[in-house]
Amino acid sequence: MSNREEIRKRLQAIFQEVFDDDELEIDDATSADDVDDWDSIMHITLMVAVEKEFGMQFNAEEIGKLSGVGGLIDLIEQRAG
Amino acid sequence: MTDTPTKSIKAVKQLVAKADYAEALAALRALARPEDDFTNQHKYFKVLESMPRESLGLRPLRIALVGTSTTDYLCEPLRVRLALDGFDADIHQAEFNTLDQTLLDPAGALYAFDPEIVWIVVNHRDVTPLPEPGASAEEAEACVRRAVERFTGLWDAVARNGSAYVIQSNAALPLERVYGNYEGVAAWGGINALRAFNLALARACRPGVTVLDADYVSALHGKAAWFDERYWNNSRNACSFDAMGLLAHHFSRLVCGIKGLARKCLVLDLDNTLWGGVIGDDGLAGIRLGGSATGEAFVEFQRYCKRLRERGVVLCVCSKNDEDNARQPFLEHPDMVLRLEDIAVFVANWENKADNIRHIAETLEIGLDSLVFVDDNPVERELVASMLPMVAVPEMPEDPAYFVRALDRERCFETVAFSAEDRARADMYRNNAQRKSLQRQFTDINEFLRDLGMRAASADFDDMSLPRVAQLINKSNQFHLTTTRYTEARLRDMMADPATVCRAFKLADKFGDNGLISLVILKPHGDDALIVDTFVMSCRVLSRGMEEFVHNEMVEACRAMGRTRLIGEYRPTKKNRLVADLYERLGFAHTTTDAQGNAFWELAITDDLAPRTPFIERTDW
Numbered sequence: 001m002s003n004r005e006e007i008r009k010r011l012q013a014i015f016q017e018v019f020d021d022d023e024l025e026i027d028d029a030t031s032a033d034d035v036d037d038w039d040s041i042m043h044i045t046l047m048v049a050v051e052k053e054f055g056m057q058f059n060a061e062e063i064g065k066l067s068g069v070g071g072l073i074d075l076i077e078q079r080a081g
Numbered sequence: 082m083t084d085t086p087t088k089s090i091k092a093v094k095q096l097v098a099k100a101d102y103a104e105a106l107a108a109l110r111a112l113a114r115p116e117d118d119f120t121n122q123h124k125y126f127k128v129l130e131s132m133p134r135e136s137l138g139l140r141p142l143r144i145a146l147v148g149t150s151t152t153d154y155l156c157e158p159l160r161v162r163l164a165l166d167g168f169d170a171d172i173h174q175a176e177f178n179t180l181d182q183t184l185l186d187p188a189g190a191l192y193a194f195d196p197e198i199v200w201i202v203v204n205h206r207d208v209t210p211l212p213e214p215g216a217s218a219e220e221a222e223a224c225v226r227r228a229v230e231r232f233t234g235l236w237d238a239v240a241r242n243g244s245a246y247v248i249q250s251n252a253a254l255p256l257e258r259v260y261g262n263y264e265g266v267a268a269w270g271g272i273n274a275l276r277a278f279n280l281a282l283a284r285a286c287r288p289g290v291t292v293l294d295a296d297y298v299s300a301l302h303g304k305a306a307w308f309d310e311r312y313w314n315n316s317r318n319a320c321s322f323d324a325m326g327l328l329a330h331h332f333s334r335l336v337c338g339i340k341g342l343a344r345k346c347l348v349l350d351l352d353n354t355l356w357g358g359v360i361g362d363d364g365l366a367g368i369r370l371g372g373s374a375t376g377e378a379f380v381e382f383q384r385y386c387k388r389l390r391e392r393g394v395v396l397c398v399c400s401k402n403d404e405d406n407a408r409q410p411f412l413e414h415p416d417m418v419l420r421l422e423d424i425a426v427f428v429a430n431w432e433n434k435a436d437n438i439r440h441i442a443e444t445l446e447i448g449l450d451s452l453v454f455v456d457d458n459p460v461e462r463e464l465v466a467s468m469l470p471m472v473a474v475p476e477m478p479e480d481p482a483y484f485v486r487a488l489d490r491e492r493c494f495e496t497v498a499f500s501a502e503d504r505a506r507a508d509m510y511r512n513n514a515q516r517k518s519l520q521r522q523f524t525d526i527n528e529f530l531r532d533l534g535m536r537a538a539s540a541d542f543d544d545m546s547l548p549r550v551a552q553l554i555n556k557s558n559q560f561h562l563t564t565t566r567y568t569e570a571r572l573r574d575m576m577a578d579p580a581t582v583c584r585a586f587k588l589a590d591k592f593g594d595n596g597l598i599s600l601v602i603l604k605p606h607g608d609d610a611l612i613v614d615t616f617v618m619s620c621r622v623l624s625r626g627m628e629e630f631v632h633n634e635m636v637e638a639c640r641a642m643g644r645t646r647l648i649g650e651y652r653p654t655k656k657n658r659l660v661a662d663l664y665e666r667l668g669f670a671h672t673t674t675d676a677q678g679n680a681f682w683e684l685a686i687t688d689d690l691a692p693r694t695p696f697i698e699r700t701d702w
Contacts, residue, residue, distance in 0.1 A: 017120075020127040041153050044315070048322045049120040060315035 007054075007073050014049050018042070028070035040066065054080070093128050102136040107470050110165045115330030119154070119322035122329075126157035129164055139169035142336070145191050145245070147175035147183050148202030150319035155202070158329035166333045167342065167450075177317070184235045192242045198336060199245045200293070201235065204319040205252040208278045212269035214260070221268045225277045229285055236290050244568045246339050247290040248332065251279040253299035253320070256308060288548065288569050291335070291497045298331050299324070331492060338495030341556030344473055345447055345494075346510075347389060348438055350456035351400035351407055351429070355383055355419065357481065361406045371416030378481035383418035385485045393506035394494055395425045395445060399437045399454070402429040425511040434461050435468035444514050446623065448559075448656075453493045457481075502549055502596045512592035530626060530696040534591040537630050540702040542576050542583040542600070549597045550585055553617050558656040560618040562649065562663065565602075567615075580605045581614075582638045586631060587702065588622050598622045599631055603638055603647075610646035610683075611639050616663075623659075626695025632667045633692040640686060648672075649682040667693070 008026065016024050019037055032038040038046070047063045050072070056079050065071065089112045096105035105128075113125045142163065146152040156172050163170040173194040175183040180201070183191050191199070208228045212221040232249060239247050252275045264270035283292050299307040302324045309321035320328060337343045352359045356379050357369030369376040390396050396419070400407050407429035411421045421427070426444050428437045434456070442449050450471040456462050457477055466474040475491045477484060496503070516533070542550050551569045558564070567575075575581045582603035588595045599622070602615040613635065618627060639647050649664040651657075664682035665671070674680045684690075 017124060020131075044312075045119070045123055045154070049123070052118060052120050057311070060311045063311065063315045 003077065004073055007076050008069070010053060011050070011069065011072065011076075014046070014053055018046050018049050026069045028073065029068070030070075031068035032066055050076070056080070090124050090128060094131075097128060097131055100136075102132045103138070105132060106137055106164070109161075111466075113161060113165060113326075115162065115326045117326055119158075119325055122158040122161060122326045125161045129161055134169055137164065137169065139164060139167055141171065142168040142198070142340075143171045143173070143194060143196045144198045144200060144336075145173040145175065145194055145196035146200050146202060147180055147191060148200075148250075148319075149178055149180055149207050150202060150204055150313075151177065151317045152202055154318060154322060155325055155329065158326045159332065162326070162329040162333040163336065166337055168333070168336065181231075181235065184238045187242045195243060196245045198339070199239050199247050200332065201232065201247060201249045202319070203232075203250050203252070204295075205255050205275055208252050208275055211271055211274050214269060216269040218268040221274060221277070225274060225281050228278050229281045232282065233285050236287075240289060240570065244570065248293050248335060248339075249282065249286075249290060250293050250295040251282050253295045253304070253307065256304055288551075291339070293332060293335055295320075295328070298328050302327050334492035334495045335497070338497050341552065342450075343493065343495045344394075344453045345451040345506075346395040346397060346425075346441075346445060346453070347386060348397045348399050348441060348452055348454045348472075349386065350458065350461065351398060351402060351410075353457040353481075354455060354477075354484075355379060355386075356410060356414075356417075360410060361402055365409055365413055368410065368414070370410070370414055375481065376416070378484065380416055380418060382481060382484040385488070387418050387423065389494065390419075390423050390507045391504070392494075392499065393503035395447075395507050395510040396423055397426040397441050397445075398424050398428060399434055399441060400429045401431055401434070404429040422511070423507075425507065425514050433464065435465050438465060438469060438472060444517055445510050446513070447510075453488075453491070455484075455488060498548060498552070500549060500552075502552075505594070505596065508593060509595055516590075516592060527696065532591075533625065533696070535588060535625065535695075535697040536590070536700045537586055537588045537627065537697045538700050538702040539584055539586050539634055542572065542585055546585050546597055547572060547576075550583075550600055553597065553600060553619065554615060557617045557619070558654070559659045560623065561657055562616045562660055563614065563652045564654055564657065565615045575602060580642075582611065582635075582642075584634060584638070586627065586634075588625075588627055588697070589700075595619070595622055599627055601631060601635060603635060605642075605644075606646075606648055609644055610648050611635075611642065611644045612648040613650065616649070626697050628663065628667065629693035629695040630697050633695075636684075636686060636690060636692070645686050647684040647686060649684070651680045651682070653678050653680075 012024070012026050015026050015035070016022050019035060024035065043066050044063065047058065051057055054076055058075065062075060089108070093105050093108045093112065096108055109125060109128065146155065152174050156174065159172060160170050173191065173196060175191055183189055210224050210227065212224045236247050239245055254272055254275050258264040258272055260267070260270060264272040267273065279296060286292060299320065307320050307324050312318040312321060349355060357375050358367055360368055369379065371377065371380050386396060398407070408421065408427070410417050411419065426441045428441060430437065438452065438454060439449070442452060449469055453473045453475065454462070454465050455475065455477060462474045465472055473491065473493055475487055477487050547569055551567065551572060555566050572583070576583050582601070584601050585597050586599040588598050599618040600615070601613060603611040604614045606612040635647055649669050651661060651664065653661065669682035669684045672681045672683050
C-alpha cells in the first residue's frame with residue numbers, strides 16, 4: 001500500500017470521528033464542499049485531531065489553509081518526510 | 082478505567098442506540114474526564130448531542146460568552162461538562178471580540194437572550210495599560226486600577242440590564258518575561274502588574290460577580306501546554322485546545338457553586354482511607370497513621386478533610402467494621418487529626434454501603450446529590466456509584482500520598498461566598514443528627530420538642546441578612562412552596578416596597594444556634610388578601626414547630642395590614658413534595674388547582690383564629 005493510501009485511511013478514520021459519520025469516505029478530490037459541517041470552525045477541530053493522530057504540529061498558516069483532502073495528505077507527507 | 086475512550090464511547094453510543102439515555106449519560110460521566118484532549122472532548126460532545134435534550138432530565142441554563150478571544154471551541158466541552166453536572170446549557174456567543182460594545186448595549190442580542198450567567202472571557206493581553214519600565218509603585222498601581230475599572234464598568238452594565246450572574250476570568254500569567262526574573266520583583270514588572278491586576282479584580286468582586294481563576298487552571302494544566310501561540314495567531318484561541326476540558330470543568334463546578342448545587346457532605350471510609358491497614362485486624366498499634374512516610378500520607382489526608390469541615394462541609398463515616406473497633410483510633414490514636422466530634426454521622430457495620438449512605442442522607446435530611454463518597458476500595462466505589470448514581474464517587478489512586486489531589490481535583494465543594502452560617506454548618510448538622518438520636522429516646526414527640534428548648538426570632542430582611550436570605554431562596558428545593566429564585570437586587574426592590582412583607586426567621590435550641598433558617602415574602606392580592614409569594618425553610622429544622630411559628634407570624638402580618646385572607650400557593654416540582662400538604666396541615670382550605678398543577682389554598686383571618694402552638698419561645702433577633 002502506498003504511503004498516501006495509508007495516510008488517507010488514517011485521515012478517513014479521523015474524518016469519520018470528527019464529523020460523526022461512520023459512512024464518510026474521502027479521497028484526494030474531497031473538499032469542504034463535499035462534507036457537511038466542514039466549515040472554517042470545524043476545520044480547526046479537524047486539524048487538532050490530525051496533529052494528534054500523526055504526532056506532528058502544523059504552523060498557524062498551515063492550520064488555517066482549507067485546501068481539501070489532497071492538500072492535507074501532501075502536507076502530512078511533506079512533514080513526515 | 083481500562084477501556085480506551087474510543088472503546089467506551091462505543092458503549093455510550095450503544096446505550097444511546099437503545100434509547101437508554103439515563104444510562105448513556107451515566108456512562109459518559111464515568112468516561113469523560115476533564116483532562117482528556119480536545120479530540121476526545123469533541124467525541125463526548127457529539128454523543129451528547131445525539132441524545133434528545135429533553136430526555137436527560139437536566140435543568141436548563143442560559144449562558145452568554147463574551148470576550149476578547151475565540152469562544153467557539155469552548156462551547157463543546159462546556160456543554161459536556163455542564164450536562165455531566167446536571168445542566169442543559171443554552172450557550173449564546175457574542176460576536177468575536179466585541180466585549181465592551183456587547184455589554185454596554187442594552188438593546189443588543191446578549192441581553193435579549195436574557196442569560197443567567199455571563200462569562201467574561203479575557204486573557205493577559207487585556208490588562209492594559211501596563212506600567213512603564215521603571216515606573217513608581219504608585220504609577221504601577223494606577224495602571225492596574227485603570228485596567229480593573231474597565232471590567233467593573235462592564236459588571237455595572239450587566240447589572241443594569243438584567244439579573245445575570247457574572248463570571249469574570251482573571252489573567253493567566255504568560256510564560257514570557259522580557260526582564261526575566263526581575264519582572265516578578267519590580268512593582269512595574271509586567272508579571273507583577275498582572276498579579277496585581279488579578280488581586281485587584283478579586284477585591285472588586287461583589288454579590289453577583291465572581292472570578293474564575295484562569296491563572297490557577299492554566300498552572301494546573303501546565304502553562305507551557307496551556308499557551309499555544311499557533312492557535313492564537315491562527316484563530317485567536319487564548320488557551321490550547323487540550324486545556325479546554327479542564328477549563329470547562331472548573332467553569333461548570335463554579336456554576337454549581339453559584340446555583341447552590343455544590344456538594345455539602347463528605348462520606349469517608351476508614352481502613353486504608355483515613356489510616357493504613359485494617360483496625361480490626363492490625364489493632365491500634367498496627368495501623369499506619371503518622372510516624373512513617375505512608376502514615377504521613379493519611380495524616381495529610383485527614384488534615385485536608387478537617388479543613389473541609391472547618392469551611393462547613395459535613396463529614397460522615399461509612400465503614401465496614403465493628404463499631405467499637407472503628408471508634409477506637411478516634412478516641413485513642415495520638416496521630417488522628419479527625420475526632421469523633423468532627424463526624425456528624427458515624428456508621429460502622431457490615432451492611433452494604435449504599436444502604437448505609439442512604440441512611441446517612443436521611444439522618445442529615447439532605448439529598449443524595451449533596452454527598453461525596455471516598456473509599457480506597459474500587460469495589461465499594463463501584464457499588465455506590467452504580468446503586469446511587471447521584472452520589473459523587475471520585476476515583477482514588479492506589480497511593481495515599483495522592484488522596485488529597487484526587488479529591489481536590491473534583492472541585493465538589495465550590496462556593497462563591499463564605500458566611501458565618503457556612504462556618505457553623507458542619508456543627509449544625511452534627512447537632513441535628515444528635516437531636517435525631519435524642520428523638521429516638523422520647524416516645525412522646527411533644528416531650529421531645531419541649532426538651533429541645535427552642536427559641537425563635539423574626540425580623541424584616543436587612544443588609545446584614547440579605548446574602549443569607551438570597552442563599553436560602555436560591556438553594557432550597559425541598560421546603561420551597563413556589564420555587565421562586567431572586568437576585569439580591571430584586572429582593573432589595575421588594576424590601577423597599579411597603580406593601581410587601583419580607584420576613585426572616587432564626588432558630589436556636591439547646592444544641593446550638595441554627596441561624597437564619599426560614600423566610601417568607603407576602604405580597605398584596607386584591608384589596609383584602611396577602612398571597613404567600615415565597616415560603617422557604619431549611620430542612621434542618623423541619624417538623625419542630627417552626628412551620629407553625631411562621632404561620633402565626635403570617636397571620637399577624639395580615640392583621641397588621643388589615644387583610645382578611647391569606648392565600649397560599651404550592652407549585653409542585655420533583656423535589657418539593659415534602660410540602661405538598663403543608664397548607665392543609667396549617668388549616669388552610671383548598672380553593673383551586675390550575676392546569677399546571679399549581680394548588681391554591683386559603684385561610685380566613687378571623688378574629689377568633691387562634692395562634693398555632695409550637696414549643697418555641699419567641700426571643701429578640
